[in-house]
Amino acid sequence: MAEEDIFEKVKQEFTTYLVAKGHRKTPERYMILKHIYTLDTHFDIDYLFNSINADRPMVSRATLYNTIELLVDSNLVIKHSFGSNMAHYEKAYNSESHLHLICSSCGDIKEIKDHDIKSVIQGKKLSKFALTHYSLYIYGLCTKCARTANKKKTAAVKK
Amino acid sequence: MAEEDIFEKVKQEFTTYLVAKGHRKTPERYMILKHIYTLDTHFDIDYLFNSINADRPMVSRATLYNTIELLVDSNLVIKHSFGSNMAHYEKAYNSESHLHLICSSCGDIKEIKDHDIKSVIQGKKLSKFALTHYSLYIYGLCTKCARTANKKKTAAVKK
DNA sequence: TTTACTGCAAATATTTTGCAATATC
DNA sequence: GATATTGCAAAATATTTGCAGTAAA
Numbered sequence: 001m002a003e004e005d006i007f008e009k010v011k012q013e014f015t016t017y018l019v020a021k022g023h024r025k026t027p028e029r030y031m032i033l034k035h036i037y038t039l040d041t042h043f044d045i046d047y048l049f050n051s052i053n054a055d056r057p058m059v060s061r062a063t064l065y066n067t068i069e070l071l072v073d074s075n076l077v078i079k080h081s082f083g084s085n086m087a088h089y090e091k092a093y094n095s096e097s098h099l100h101l102i103c104s105s106c107g108d109i110k111e112i113k114d115h116d117i118k119s120v121i122q123g124k125k126l127s128k129f130a131l132t133h134y135s136l137y138i139y140g141l142c143t144k145c146a147r148t149a150n151k152k153k154t155a156a157v158k159k
Numbered sequence: 160m161a162e163e164d165i166f167e168k169v170k171q172e173f174t175t176y177l178v179a180k181g182h183r184k185t186p187e188r189y190m191i192l193k194h195i196y197t198l199d200t201h202f203d204i205d206y207l208f209n210s211i212n213a214d215r216p217m218v219s220r221a222t223l224y225n226t227i228e229l230l231v232d233s234n235l236v237i238k239h240s241f242g243s244n245m246a247h248y249e250k251a252y253n254s255e256s257h258l259h260l261i262c263s264s265c266g267d268i269k270e271i272k273d274h275d276i277k278s279v280i281q282g283k284k285l286s287k288f289a290l291t292h293y294s295l296y297i298y299g300l301c302t303k304c305a306r307t308a309n310k311k312k313t314a315a316v317k318k
Numbered sequence: 319t320t321t322a323c324t325g326c327a328a329a330t331a332t333t334t335t336g337c338a339a340t341a342t343c
Numbered sequence: 344g345a346t347a348t349t350g351c352a353a354a355a356t357a358t359t360t361g362c363a364g365t366a367a368a
Contacts, residue, residue, distance in 0.1 A: 023347080023348090024347060028348085028349075045333085059349085059350085060350045061351095062348095063350070066349085073263075083238060085358065086331080101285060104232075116279050116282075116283075117295075121295075121297065126260060126299075127302065129260050129302065132263065132299045133299075134295065134296060134297045134298065136280075136293065136294070137294045138285065138288070138293045139291050140285075140288050140289045140292075141289040141291070143286065143287045146287070183321095183323065183367050184367075185322090185323065185324080185366080185367075188323095216325095218324085220325090221325060222323080224357095224358065224359075225323080225324085244333065245357065245358095246357085
């Protein structure tokens with residue numbers, strides 16, 4: 001699907017959600033949604049704030065927090081908490097199924113494609129829990145940090 | 160394995176870690192480790208602080224934060240960030256493989272056993288990423304909240 | 319004896335909230 | 344016109360940090 005078509009669909013879903021909940025359709029809300037759907041990876045509020053307001057002031061932090069909560073609630077945006085004490089987000093619709101490799105040392109997050117986990121989860125009996133989405137985080141050391149750690153270990157032994 | 164044996168093993172591992180890193184073996188650190196291994200579910204720092212200091216002051220919050228970081232770094236404790244802006248933790252050693260069902264509405268977290276995901280992940284090529292552990296979070300509505308949501312929806316329509 | 323660790327209180331960082339002005343319905 | 348939403352600043356919450364006293368090595 002072309003990017004514009006995706007956004008049209010997402011926009012419609014958001015409208016439906018806003019109407020259903022009795023919320024107002026403000027330009028800020030649509031602008032934020034549109035901006036998020038131009039981003040190709042996960043982001044935090046601070047990044048979103050700066051990239052939206054790069055040229056001139058567009059929205060306040062308070063509105064960002066308010067809006068992103070609506071987007072998460074409407075399942076158009078996924079919220080992650082990767083371990084730093086700052087939430088990360090990413091668009092939910094039409095994003096390829098992927099999991100996150102998180103480096104415990106440098107905090108770097110890498111996304112890798114995955115099509116296996118989904119079927120395993122769907123095969124599970126979750127009692128009557130109504131699943132909306134899932135996140136798989138794999139922790140460990142990235143190539144770079146694993147190298148550094150080995151060097152350090154060697155150095156320590158030598159000393 | 161009996162609970163005491165588990166703790167002995169964990170204690171030894173912690174000692175090895177502390178010595179390797181040149182950290183001191185303080186009574187507070189061992190007391191916190193022991194206390195954590197008596198807990199059977201995940202917990203946050205505030206809960207840990209209150210349960211340890213229930214009868215009389217034992218450790219400060221600063222020491223808890225300091226110690227738990229060492230425990231996470233030594234892979235004896237797993238850190239979770241479930242979405243609230245407060246970290247949760249759980250013992251890592253000898254805990255049964257499980258995943259977390261998180262209710263997006265009430266925030267309730269339920270653990271369910273799982274032995275399938277592990278093999279799927281192990282079958283994956285993670286380049287040269289050195290895996291230490293993983294966490295699978297499944298989001299949705301718990302039975303209770305799903306019921307409430309339906310009621311609300313019906314009520315709203317009626318109005 | 320040296321210096322890492324503890325505990326307290328102050329500082330920081332992220333998110334939430336109160337309130338007046340504004341814009342949607 | 345009524346009131347939900349915005350933007351700003353202040354408040355709240357979780358975590359980190361500086362520092363003096365204490366204790367491990």
